[in-house]
Amino acid sequence: xxxxxxxxxxxxxxxxxxxxxxxxxxxxxxxxxxxxxxxxxxxxxxxxxxxxxxxxxxxxxxxxxxxxxxxxxxxxxxxxxxxxxxxxxxxxxxxxxxxxxxxxxxxxxxxxxxxxxxxxxxxxxxxxxxxxxxxxxxxxxxxxxxxxxxxxxxxxxxxxxxxxxxxxxxxxxxxxxxxxxxxxxxxxxxxxxxxxxxxxxxxxxxxxxxxxxxxxxxxxxxxxxxxxxxxxx
Numbered sequence: 001x002x003x004x005x006x007x008x009x010x011x012x013x014x015x016x017x018x019x020x021x022x023x024x025x026x027x028x029x030x031x032x033x034x035x036x037x038x039x040x041x042x043x044x045x046x047x048x049x050x051x052x053x054x055x056x057x058x059x060x061x062x063x064x065x066x067x068x069x070x071x072x073x074x075x076x077x078x079x080x081x082x083x084x085x086x087x088x089x090x091x092x093x094x095x096x097x098x099x100x101x102x103x104x105x106x107x108x109x110x111x112x113x114x115x116x117x118x119x120x121x122x123x124x125x126x127x128x129x130x131x132x133x134x135x136x137x138x139x140x141x142x143x144x145x146x147x148x149x150x151x152x153x154x155x156x157x158x159x160x161x162x163x164x165x166x167x168x169x170x171x172x173x174x175x176x177x178x179x180x181x182x183x184x185x186x187x188x189x190x191x192x193x194x195x196x197x198x199x200x201x202x203x204x205x206x207x208x209x210x211x212x213x214x215x216x217x218x219x220x221x222x223x224x225x226x227x228x229x230x231x232x233x
Contacts, residue, residue, distance in 0.1 A: 013116040014225070014232035016175025017145075019168050019195075021159075022124035022131055023058050024182040024203030026106055029134070030055050031099030036062075036092035037069045040084040046073040058204040059183035061125045061150050061158060062088055093130060097137035103202065105221030110143050112225055119172045123165060125150035125158045125185060146171040160188035165195065178228055180218075187212045196231040198224070 023029045034054040041048060049069055057068040063085050070076035070084070113120060121144055124131050128149025135141045148167055150158035157163045159181075169177055179190035182203020190197035191213070199214035209217050216227045 013113070013118040014228040015118060015178045015196075017119050017121060017169065017172045017177035018113055018228065019121040019123050019165065019177060019179045019190075021059075021179075021181035021183070021186045021203075022122050022126055022134075024055075024205075025103075025180055025186070025200050026122070026140075027100050027102055027134070027138070029100045030058065030204065032092065032095055032097070033058055033065065035095060035098070036088045037066060039091040040066055040088040041069060041073055043087055044080070044084065046070070049073070055204045056206045059125065059185055059206065062092070062127070089127075089130075093133065096130065096134050100134065100138070102138065102140070103200075103221060105224075109221040109224045113228075114143065119145045119175075121145055121168045121172055122147045123159065123168050123179070123189070124148070128152045159185040160192065162189050162192035165189050165193035169193070176232070178231060180224070184212055187214045198227055198231070 020026050030051050034049065034051040037054055038048040049072060053072065054069065057065045066085055066088050067076065067081055070081065110120060122131060126149055128147065128151055131147055131149045132141065135147065146168060148164045153163045153167060165179060178196045178198065179186065180198045180200065181187060182200040183206060187197045187199060197214045198216045198218055199209050199212045201209045201217050201219045215231060218224055218227055
């Protein structure tokens, strides 16, 4: 007799589901995002920002990132921000994977978790369509049971709301779960959904990693599996 229920993870999997943020967690997207910000800035005669200046602006979605970039170069009204946001998104979509790469050790960690039977997911504040395009360009889409973007759950329901995390749990079939991210949005969303959280010290930090309040911190992906195992215990 066959069953329609999802396969159970092996006993080796520390959690049934492991969710990940995208920018600054799985992928170093800073070069391509900085280029998109600078394209928008240049279109109105603003000076460019360095990648190091843009990194702390990443994590709350493209509009928030651009608003901070405009604030850093002289300010901006909402109408102008609307126009420049579209220019940024168009440029970014056209150059979405020019410079972006997975962080060292990401693929090995994902392979290990998948072999253990864990279901993997992406929950990002990037627009879902852009997240899917980026993961597709890097041939990563098939590794994830679901991909949830900042617009997937409707306006006002991106991280730090727990709603995208709850959606991740539902789409992955339920079970124990942990969430991995690099921003206060990630950690607050995970905590609000009552999940153990892991912060990446190498990500696009808006503040010192210790101030995020995560249950654990990793300095590289070689530490992810042991950290998940410790949290599961």
